[in-house]
Amino acid sequence: MKRRHFMQAAAAGACSIGWFAGSARAQDRRGANDRIAVAVAGVRGRGGGLLRAFASLDEVEVRYICDVDARVLDQAVAAVEKQTGRKPRAIKDFRQALDDPSLDALVLGTPDHWHAIPTILACRAGKDVYVEKPDGHNILEGRTMVAAAAKYGRIVQLGTQARSDPQLHQAIDYVASGKLGRVRFAKAWESARQGSIGHTPDGEPPDGVDYDLWLGPAPLRPFNSRRFHGSWRWFFDYGTGDLGNDGVHRLDKARWGLEAALAAEGKRLPATPRSVSAHGGKHYFDDDQEWPDTLIVAYDYPNCVLTYEMRIWSPYPLDGESEGAAVLGDEGYIVIGNRRWRAFNAQGEQVADGAGGDTTIEHVQDFLRSMRTRQKPAADLETVGHPSSLLCHLGNAAWRAGRSVRFDPATYTFAEEEANRHLTRPRYREPWRLPKIEEL
Numbered sequence: 475m476k477r478r479h480f481m482q483a484a485a486a487g488a489c490s491i492g493w494f495a496g497s498a499r500a501q502d503r504r505g506a507n508d509r510i511a512v513a514v515a516g517v518r519g520r521g522g523g524l525l526r527a528f529a530s531l532d533e534v535e536v537r538y539i540c541d542v543d544a545r546v547l548d549q550a551v552a553a554v555e556k557q558t559g560r561k562p563r564a565i566k567d568f569r570q571a572l573d574d575p576s577l578d579a580l581v582l583g584t585p586d587h588w589h590a591i592p593t594i595l596a597c598r599a600g601k602d603v604y605v606e607k608p609d610g611h612n613i614l615e616g617r618t619m620v621a622a623a624a625k626y627g628r629i630v631q632l633g634t635q636a637r638s639d640p641q642l643h644q645a646i647d648y649v650a651s652g653k654l655g656r657v658r659f660a661k662a663w664e665s666a667r668q669g670s671i672g673h674t675p676d677g678e679p680p681d682g683v684d685y686d687l688w689l690g691p692a693p694l695r696p697f698n699s700r701r702f703h704g705s706w707r708w709f710f711d712y713g714t715g716d717l718g719n720d721g722v723h724r725l726d727k728a729r730w731g732l733e734a735a736l737a738a739e740g741k742r743l744p745a746t747p748r749s750v751s752a753h754g755g756k757h758y759f760d761d762d763q764e765w766p767d768t769l770i771v772a773y774d775y776p777n778c779v780l781t782y783e784m785r786i787w788s789p790y791p792l793d794g795e796s797e798g799a800a801v802l803g804d805e806g807y808i809v810i811g812n813r814r815w816r817a818f819n820a821q822g823e824q825v826a827d828g829a830g831g832d833t834t835i836e837h838v839q840d841f842l843r844s845m846r847t848r849q850k851p852a853a854d855l856e857t858v859g860h861p862s863s864l865l866c867h868l869g870n871a872a873w874r875a876g877r878s879v880r881f882d883p884a885t886y887t888f889a890e891e892e893a894n895r896h897l898t899r900p901r902y903r904e905p906w907r908l909p910k911i912e913e914l
Contacts, residue, residue: 513571521583544682632859641830655805657735662724715765
């Protein structure tokens with residue numbers, strides 16, 4: 475297929491898989507010593523960390539670096555060339571990389587509103603995907619990403635890197651041993667101070683920034699520096715608040731712990747809670763943020779309760795962890811932080827612990843291993859990444875609806891019409907259309 479035809483079809487969200495079936499089969503026959511070719515898109519902040527991680531591995535060739543900010547892009551290309559001795563190709567539109575039949579994977583460090591469409595198009599093009607959390611900007615995006623990965627047989631790893639942490643596996647093994655007794659409650663929290671973003675007037679995009687491409691499917695608005703680099707996450711159009719930003723990590727650990735504890739009792743945690751309620755708002759910062767700075771979400775399951783607390787203005791930790799999760803039973807409890815875990819008995823005495831560090835490299839290696847074996851990765855989108863991301867989206871929908879909501883996983887709809895308005899965007903800006911699942 476000629477490039478201009480692919481670009482038109484991809485932008486419209488209507489291209490088919492047939493034209494790339496040959497390259498997909500070639501990828502799946504890759505030998506153990508073949509270097510894996512990747513394109514990394516969105517390379518500022520967390521995306522820059524992913525770029526360095528992939529570039530540090532001998533089995534990887536960073537073939538393309540993609541960013542809409544020319545200054546960021548040039549710096550990233552120079553850094554990788556210095557790091558590896560090979561100069562990646564600089565592009566601003568990720569679709570150029572998907573047009574390369576020898577490319578193996580797309581790595582996405584982009585903002586939340588640029589997770590779903592690139593993932594879906596990459597799956598259609600026969601590429602595997604490493605995508606940062608949460609899985610999409612909203613519930614329907616995440617569901618469509620899962621459907622695309624399944625239809626085209628692609629490996630998709632979510633960037634919840636703690637799933638590749640041996641110490642976290644030890645913590646879950648401790649829970650699974652039954653030492654906590656009967657577990658009926660778990661909680662996750664954010665109590666690390668984030669700071670105010672202030673009030674900033676609209677302006678002009680910096681030189682070298684393709685602002686229209688950065689907006690993508692989001693509504694057209696005047697450029698504002700606080701809606702751009704870094705702080706985009708605090709706005710409805712692009713981010714999912716701190717619940718989707720950091721909360722997904724903590725909820726993922728708490729949900730995993732609940733699953734393990736209930737399994738030890740011969741019980742099962744349902745795929746989704748039967749109801750979700752959320753309370754909070756902009757109670758502390760006087761700034762342009764739209765998502766809450768103070769929030770509590772309750773996830774009600776038939777046999778247990780999971781809660782999430784957010785106080786992004788507090789300068790002190792909760793249970794010794796500024797960001798954490800806890801699983802509580804009648805014979806003890808466990809507290810899981812970013813770098814350690816501690817288990818306590820019913821008397822509050824610490825009886826076990828473990829410590830670890832950043833596991834980005836291990837998570838990347840797990841993804842590459844899954845690409846070679848075609849086995850599910852540690853944070854497989856369908857079985858791990860989407861269920862934990864969905865909890866964030868459900869909490870946000872409940873907060874925006876202003877009421878307790880009931881979600882039906884069979885239909886992917888809420889019983890409450892107020893919440894159904896938050897299943898997806900009101901509209902996607904052309905030409906960036908989210909395809910319907912039956913169109914994949």
